Amino acid sequence: MLLTNGETASGALAQGPRWATEQVLSLAPDDASRKAGSKLGAAGPWSTAGCDASGAVWGLCKGSGSRPYQTVVDTTGPAYKCSCPSRKFPCKHALGLLLLWASDERSVRAGDAVPDWAEEWLSGRRARAAGQDRAAAGSGTSARSADPEAAGRRAERRAERITAGATELEQRLADLLRGGLAAAEQSGYGLWEETAARMVDAQAPGLAARVRELGAIPGSGPGWPVRLLEECSLIHLLDSAWLGRERLPEPLAATVRTRVGLSSSADGSAVRDRWLVLAQYDSSDSKLTTRRIWLYGRESQRAALLLSFGAAGRPPRLALPVGLMLDAEVTAHTGSGPRAELGEQFTPPVAIDAPPPGGPCASAADTYGQALRADPWLDSWPVTLSGVIPVRDGEGWQLVDADGGDALSVAPAVLARPGLWKLVALAGGRPVTVFGEFGHRGFVPLTVWPADMSETVPLI
């Protein structure tokens, strides 16, 4: 979907571009919705469907009842409204409408007047969004100024609890090392679950999450003692850093606070840029679905990570289709590496014009190494590789510099994903540009551009 000539790009801007089918499908909360939405992505059940330049798409979908469902989508959000009773979000009607919009310009015509029922929600939503911005601007200061002393006392009490927790955790790690990691193989998850619960009590969710992950390492295959020692030592490093945080330079101290589990806030300055949406993927545990969206600022030349969360089994609300470029403000968090919040979007998104600038394999390793200076607990860092070829390496895969002997191993966790095969197919044994995360576990490819740069293809 890359637009290479200016005329098309500006034309798309005026009309608001229609998305690719993959982009629409990437918004589906689960497989069932994806299938149900695909079935509705045909003209049959739809009537009065249209879209306008502000990014609104609407339509009436005939369901099993007598009244058709009213479906509206604001693609700039994207945000959805449908009169159906589904609790899926977006519902199959919204997905079907977007698929129809993406694929059939005759069925979803541009330029029709917005029907009243759609206009009501759209204008209400836009008014609310504007109101929220003002409220956020106001409340940010008011909450802080409400009772600064009480807030300070609360923060102090929490810090004391965390300190007690970190001290206890240090003790437990020392005991573990004294008795030997070999013993940890027998004790199983129980030991770690209990310790993690203690860290939750100590209000240090960051420590708790790390401790819980230790439980899975014994018995995770050959080399587990090495991995267990590495992770134990990094928890120890975090404990010590927290206990000695007064002596750390401020940026590192902020990182330590976030890593321990104190929430960071988006208090950097807002950067307006053309942000490329490079990747979006979800991970979930028993309680929470976490969505990660990688952005790259065309002018600021930096990556930003948007996080959004949903209760277990529910998709997070924020969804940005890969391959779009937003003219928007993004505000960085302090002490959270690349994490940022998406602010105001100024124009409807357009298709991205070119991948971010990339480098050879060696540059990815360098970039990760540099990033560890600010945050030694980083598992990986976003990088763009250009001119690399996917090559089989025994059971696994490598990305190899097209000219040179360097290579990055693809992370073992990726090998079972269908996205890897898409990457291999697109490359066809020739050099491509790949965006992904590189770290000590290897490279995780997230997005690929074929040699002719004709499309942006998400791999996850």
Place this chain on the structure above:
Amino acid sequence: MTRTASTSPWEDLVTSALLGTDRRTPPSGPTPAGKDAPVALLDAAALHTVRRRAGLRPATRAGGSPPEPAPHDARRALPEPARRRLVQLLADRAGPAGSGGRRGTTPDLTELLPQWLAAANEHGYRAPASVLPGLLDAARARTDLRPQALEFAGPRGLWLARLNPEWKYALRGGSTGSALPAVDDAEAVRKLWEEGLFAERVALLTALRAHDAGAALALLGTTWSTERAEDRLMFLDSLRAGLSDADEPFLEQALSDRSRNVRATAAELLSALPRSALAGRMAARAASCVAIDRSGDAAAAIVVEAPHECDADMQRDGIVPAPPSGRGERSWWLGQLVEAAPLSVWPGRLGGRSAREIVALPVSDDWAEELHAAWCRAAARQRDADWSRALLGTPATPPSTGPGTTSPAERSKLLAALPDDERASWVAEFIAAHGLSEAFQLLGVCAVPWAEPLGRAVVDALEIARDAGSYPWSFSGVMGLAERCLSPEEAGRLEVLTATPDDQEDASPGAGSYWSEAFQRLVSTLRLRATMHAELTA
């Protein structure tokens, strides 16, 4: 990280950690003295860990020569809307959700994939690389998709399939077109024929047969006597395509093959050549069994004298001597003789009558069913339109009283021998007269999209079925066919049927709304097919 001859400092740390500092003192690291041994160990380990991660270098590329890039595919790129459509069809392929009786009003996308692939191949489009994995997965699950999917996937698809064991199926059978040598490269053809795997050899023989039937036969002849019996059978089977009188000497010789299956197949192929010696022998044998009764002076009738023995010559010509249980051996032999005899023998034998007149003749002593069934099989095997027409009879005649056969499967084979438009009108008239309940198999052999009279007949019959008050899922087979085969131009005419009629008194409860739903799905599927084809012709 440097390694000492024995162990590295990091390995020392791991060993101490594993055993416990109480049992093994960790190596002294750059830690200030005065710390507990475990803490000092963790300090050193953290330092090592971060240092190792920060100092990560790229791996060296895996040994061996770099892989061969995917071969160039010169076909045209797929138009963007068509590409989106394909992604959508593939995304739905895991099967319709809840494929119970009620299918909702939206098209069944999975069923449209074969059509889409066939159309894309006809236009000569190249498969976009990003859909290849999805395409190969889809064809892995559905064997009926494979030929079309693999043709569309093209050389890059095969290149990719070689890298993933799950797609091994793509490399089997006759689909490895790109791996075969050019059929006119005699040297390469001979080499592959002599050294290739069985699947490659079958593919080669098939390709060569399509290009130059005689050359294929000659190639097969070079190694015929040394092939294994089951391989001989497969090779012989591939001669079915492009069968001609030139194959007769080879097939005649194969009648003396050691393997019974090879002999039977050779006989079957020969009987499809009306000028062959075998066909002549069969004609003589069959003719001696069937004659016009001249004894009475009443209307002419056929008399049948079934063979009394199945001699060695008959067996050599492919007649199976032992009947299946429950059949008399004489009628069993007769059926095989008539089936293998060229139909052209009968007009001369039976008083210069045409096929239609012969079929209309009465047959003495209850032989009619046996004789007509054998003629049906012969007409289907010899693809004889005249005889097929005669044996099918007029479509309005109820199947049970007509000539020939009552079995829809046999009738659909006879229909296949008729020209496209004649076939469509025959089935249309059949449906108009008898409704849809026995039409499913007959519809299956009609050319897609259905010709106008046929489409109209099906729609009318569906409307009648609705008005009769039955449920639409009694017709789900025909409905499914209609969704795939009706011409998209019928969509407009069908629109009026999508309204929910008032339930009639004698109708099944709620049938009206189910019919409305079924017709909506039919209309939306037709519209989608029209859009699909428009996207591909862009």
